[in-house]
Amino acid sequence: MPQCSIVIRAYNEEEHIGRLLSGIMQQTVQNVEIILIDSGSTDATVSIASRYPIKLLSIRPEEFSFGRSLNLGCQAAAGEFIVIVSAHVYPVHRDWLAHLLQPFQNPQIGLVYGKQRGNATTQYAEHQIFARWFPEESNPNQEFPFCNNANAAIRRPLWQQLPYDESLTGLEDLDWAKRAMALGYNVAYQAEAEIIHVHNETAQQTYNRYRREAIALKQIYPQEHFYLGDFVRLLTANISNDYYHAWRDRVLARNLWAITRFRLLQLWGTYRGFVQHGPVTSQLKQTFYYPRQRQSTADLTAESRINRPLVNYHLFEQRSHDSIE
Known part of the structure; x- marks a missing residue:
C-alpha cells in the first residue's frame, strides 16, 4: 500500500502538469x-500526464464541481494519507512531500496545508495575499478552519x-x-512544505474566482455578510x-495600476457573490469552472533562502523544448 495518494484536479493544464509531475517524481x-x-x-494535458506513472480518472464537464472531483479521486486512493494539489503548482524542494506528511505523526492532526508563493508573473497584490495567508512560521495547531487545497493533505x-x-x-x-x-481534529500549517502557485489569470477569471468563492462562503457561513460599505472599506x-x-x-510605479485592478476585481467579485440570489445556474457554472485559457507563462524560477535540496526542473524544461521541436 502506498504511503500516500496524490490527487490532482486538472482542466487544460498542458503548460503546467508536466512540471508538477516531474517535481513529484523527484x-x-x-x-x-x-x-x-x-x-x-x-x-x-492527458497525453503529457500519461508519460508519468499516474492513474487517470475522468469527470464530465457538466458533472464537475471541486468537491465532486476530489471525492472521485479520494475514493480511488489507496494511501493512508491523501495529498491534494492543483495542477498549476510545483514543489520547490525535494522534501516538500516529507514535510507535508510529517505533522500526521500527531494522531490529532486531521489536515495539513503548506506554504504557497507566486512566481515572477504573479500579480503584486497576490504576492501580498500569499505572504499573509501562508507565513514563514509553521503552526502545528491552528485555531481557525483555514486551509487551501492547492497544497494540502488529509487522512483518508x-x-x-x-x-x-x-x-x-x-x-x-x-x-x-x-x-x-x-469532530475534534486539528489543522496544521507547515511552512516547510512549499510550492509555487502559478496564477496567470485574466481579469474575468480573477473576478469569477472571488465571486464563486463568496457564493460558497455564504453557504458555509450563512450568518456572514458583505455589504457595499465593506467593499469600499476593504478596497481602500x-x-x-x-x-x-x-x-x-x-x-x-510599475505595479500601481495592476494593484488597483486586482483589488477591484477581487472585492467586487466578493460583493457580487454575496448578493447573488437564487441557485447557481448551469450557465454560471460554465463561467466559473470552464473559463477561457490562462495566459501563458514560461517562468520556472523558485529561490530558497535555506539549505535544502531543490527540485531540478532543467531536465523537464529540456524535454518540453525537444517535444516542441
Whole structure:
C-alpha cells in the first residue's frame, strides 16, 4: 500500500502538469500513487500526464464541481494519507512531500496545508495575499478552519467520514477543515512544505474566482455578510497596504495600476457573490469552472533562502523544448 495518494484536479493544464509531475517524481518520499482527475481537457494535458506513472480518472464537464472531483479521486486512493494539489503548482524542494506528511505523526492532526508563493508573473497584490495567508512560521495547531487545497493533505479514514461537499462553488477545503475541527481534529500549517502557485489569470477569471468563492462562503457561513460599505472599506485598506509595500520594495510605479485592478476585481467579485440570489445556474457554472485559457507563462524560477535540496526542473524544461521541436 502506498504511503500516500496524490490527487490532482486538472482542466487544460498542458503548460503546467508536466512540471508538477516531474517535481513529484523527484521527492524523497517515493512510495506514492498519483491520481489525476481530468474534467474534459481539450489540450495535451492527458497525453503529457500519461508519460508519468499516474492513474487517470475522468469527470464530465457538466458533472464537475471541486468537491465532486476530489471525492472521485479520494475514493480511488489507496494511501493512508491523501495529498491534494492543483495542477498549476510545483514543489520547490525535494522534501516538500516529507514535510507535508510529517505533522500526521500527531494522531490529532486531521489536515495539513503548506506554504504557497507566486512566481515572477504573479500579480503584486497576490504576492501580498500569499505572504499573509501562508507565513514563514509553521503552526502545528491552528485555531481557525483555514486551509487551501492547492497544497494540502488529509487522512483518508477521516475523508471517509467527511466527504467533500459537492454542492459548493469553491472553498470546499475551508468547509472540510471546519467540519474536521468540529469532530475534534486539528489543522496544521507547515511552512516547510512549499510550492509555487502559478496564477496567470485574466481579469474575468480573477473576478469569477472571488465571486464563486463568496457564493460558497455564504453557504458555509450563512450568518456572514458583505455589504457595499465593506467593499469600499476593504478596497481602500487593501490598496493602501499594497501601495505601501510596493513603495518600500521600490516597485510601486510599475505595479500601481495592476494593484488597483486586482483589488477591484477581487472585492467586487466578493460583493457580487454575496448578493447573488437564487441557485447557481448551469450557465454560471460554465463561467466559473470552464473559463477561457490562462495566459501563458514560461517562468520556472523558485529561490530558497535555506539549505535544502531543490527540485531540478532543467531536465523537464529540456524535454518540453525537444517535444516542441
